[in-house]
Amino acid sequence: MSPSAAVILGSAPESFPYSVLAERHPAIIGQVREAFPYGPEQHRALDALLAGCTEGVIEPLPDGAWGEWGIDDHVGQSWFDVPWLWSESYFYRRLLDAVGYFGDGPWRGIDPFRPSKLAELDSQETDQELAALDELASRTAEEQGAALLHGSLWGNRADLGFRLSDGEAERRDAVPDLVADDSDRLWSLLDGTGTLCLIADNAGRELIPDLLLLAHLLEHGRIERAVLHVKPYPYYVSDATTADVVDALRRLVRAPGRAAEYGRRLWDAMADGRLSVRAHAFSCAPLPYADMPDDLRAEIGGAALTVLKGDLNYRRLVGDRWWAPTTSFAEVTAYFPGPVAALRTLKSDVITGLDDRTEAALVEAEGQRWRTSGTHALIQVRP
Template sequence: MSRSADVILGNEPGSFPHGVLAERHPAIIRQVRESFPYGPTQHRALDALLESCTKGVIEPLPGGAWGEWGIDACAGRSWFDVPWLWSESYFYRRLLDAVGYFGDGPWRGIDPFRPSKLAELDSRETDEELAALDGLAALPVEEQWTALLHGSLWGNRADLGFRLSDQAAEGRDAVPDLVADDSDRLRTLLDGAGTLCLIADNAGRELIPDLLLVAHLLEHGRIERAVLHVKPHPYYVSDATTADVVDALRRLVRAPGEAAAYGRRLWDAMTDGRLDVRAHPFSCAPLPYADMPADLRAEIGAASLTVLKGDLNYRRLVGDRWWAPTTPFADVTAYFPGPVAALRTLKSDVVTGLDGRTETALTEAEGQRWRTSGTHALIQVRP
């Protein structure tokens, strides 16, 4: 694909971003409508949002919100003609307004995505993944690290993470699942000193593997302390909030076997300060991390390593642009105020840091679908 590093928009019919705006967002509105017994006020607001996001224009937010995040420049324009990252974020803010999340009524603070998050935590798949921890405990520490790293990488394909990678098979595969692998470099940065900042992505079956990885690093002295950055309010359907962290810890603690031991260690780490949770407002900003405010930049800059989880955080880390896939990861993250790593399953078009042979093999085998299918992942590090 020969494109410049222009900002990704959603105005090209048939493109992945256009499909998200035109099809996924209306489906999310229907899902939220059915998840709670909302009253006529919420239903009217959801109807208005559906009309706006498919045929209307960007409108100002209540109380002058997002003034510092570009609302004035985008107001009056089509949802499809502003940066896709911005438009998506604006949709979720409007959705929360529609159901009264920020209002003064009885629906204030009620997460519209909570039913699906809890259902995932209580699923049979989660039971199976937690049961796999019993077998993991018998492996050498380095093999546990590899398995837990891959569990965190693949998120809700976490069951694959507990299967140790066959490195020889990976090398033989013309189109590997892992399209970039800096895991050895990542391992060297976890030298037992300082603080790890982990910028979380999704709740449920993705957050649990993230927490398991943190527990492993703390237990074996690979880090002194961890700070888990989550969202201050619901965002992008399944993004993790502080309430989701608590739900995940409770799920672990009440599980049988090794899962409960992990949960108890994490619970104790939170109570004694070795594991902390942050919910900075910028975590829900419709902007790249290059625009992070000074206080967040200072906090991240003081960490020994920052790991960003998931596709959305990757888009914000490198910039949601049409980079050539061979653009060096180190170049597009040079602004970041400290060592940084990305653990990401590919679910959108943006990607950097691939070698030319890998890109060619992927494109020849799959066209451009490899960018968005969720069947490939990457581990990238800029020390």
Template sequence: MPHTPPEPSVPSPPWSAPVLLADEPGSFPYSVLAERHPAIVGQVREAFPYGPDQQRALDVLLENCTKGVIEPLPAGASGHDLWAAWGMAEHTGRSWFDIPWLWSESWFYRRLLDAVGYFGPGPWQGMDPFRPFKLAELESAETDEELAALDDFADRPVEEQAEALLHGSLWGNRADLGFRLSDGDAEARAAVPALVADDSAALWSLLDGADTLCLVADNAGRELVPDLLLIAHLLAQGRVRRAVLHVKPHPYYVSDATTADVVDALRRLTRARGAAAAYGRELWSAMADGRLTVRAHAFSCAPLPYEAMPDDLRAELADATLTILKGDLNYRRLVGDRRWPPTTPFTEVTAYFPGPVAALRTLKSDVITGLTPATEAALVAAEGQRWRTGGTHALIQVRP
């Protein structure tokens, strides 16, 4: 049944702040459009033996995304009606740098898929341009080490295992290929163990015999694996009756997880050894009997905050005992991609969400809410504003 495009209007929140643009040279959003996106075009170009048509299309995209203006999708293009509902006409003819950063960043990935022929027709239809990067990470020595480590705490108390898996899922969010492509030193910087906000006690209280957990995934590979391990543990221990894993309907933001990435991750687990393989078999069985389902809603790739979610998605999340949103992009969409003062209450800017919601995120962009004044002051004193975007700090925030 075709998906009905959502209304483009977004209700005014009880709190407000300027929407983030990328029009300020030297700012983090500006660097993403001016530096990260061209780097990604280069990486994709090198990863596949694309023919002359794709090479020319990538050249056009590179020129357009750095120096041009938003050009609409042609009538009949895949997703045309959705993007029309999501504000395409409003932004057409404007510089990529002068419209909401969330919109222009999302638009880049949509046009990149066009350039490589993902939406077809043709032999490249459905070919994920980021797949080589995802698979390389999934097969890396780091993944081997992380899976082997599961054997070390298999006999530890269940609560200790749960905490370890929760933090594995949280810090797995550092495994962001788009982030690392533009910041080669990202993984070399040591993570700061102390969280800038920690509502994990509230999270566990909601996952005590819960009916349905919705987990909105972020990245594939080394982030998706710990997400799946956490789900497997929650199912096996009876903390949740069923889980719904939300992924993207098509490739997005380099490493964002799709259904194909879920299958790759499950296969990686099932052919591992020891505890990892047991988790893999549990997850495979859970998918077969319906305790774990995968959802790929069109709105997952929308360039809009979750406040604009369509009614069917709103109803689904309202029925969940808890929705966990993973990662930086989901956080930006959850709280609104705005210049919030860091002490803006997280519970206030997420009050619209249809059910209890939690955010698990490492900090890789400017947007942040829910900090105490003391925490913000300490971070600024120690690092200036680098703590916002360096990927070394993390948070767990909950709005019951």
């Protein structure tokens, strides 16, 4: 369908995008500055980025980067006056430049977000979530699959037995946590044939449930092969890279109980090709998936199902626009080359595919906060 909703900008004071640009990004610069013993060069570059991202304009990137992604159209504009998706992505690219990630010096390839990712993996909360796998082993394959799907959906908000003890809770809630649920349709597409593409979101405690879900689908013959798409370099604080996949697998393998069995099955699946990792450059593009290049379109088009995880991927899937919440999810994703599913907790304003009753209940109970609070989620599928 032709876009009929305005692109989201960060220029409106007191809006959620404005707060990200004006408050969250400066805070992230401070966190990165403290995470490593950077030298004077990096500190000067971080100072310049701090000033630029709040008061400056879009500037060219080193070596002409992002020419194919529209940077020439935005150079000289305020960060607040370009599409929010674009300016957010540009911030993280500039942050990596500031700390020397792409340079020739000693900081080349050093992930500025790695300390926080590893801290999540080594936390007591992760221990507790992995221990839940032992209890889950007594459930049927269908119940295990449902729990692991919800674990992947909610990430670090849920243990792996999420809601199995009260499966009717969602139906009773006037304002459900799960605002759209196409999980039955999702399972119907996993019929044991073909490849599942999973486009990952965050590393750490949110990547582990994604890997556990893939292990379950492979073990029980729901799919023949899985391709896990991650970022080719650090992005959006905690987005998963290949190094994060390796860290998560190591964490599983060395864990006690059932978690280690999952880890070993995933390790073996990597070795025999049933599970592979892909890090396409477009994964870090400041653009919607409607603009994906031909090679990625062909790869995804050959999958039995592509699952996109998380809020950023949802924005890129449907377009980062002020859609009416009842806009058809199927229509805005009609361009996507093959069956597609979105698993997402709501952390930004973009939403499609709600029914009138659900939208009205959310607005009555919470105003517009439900869009960004992270307390609601959705499973949406377009076959």
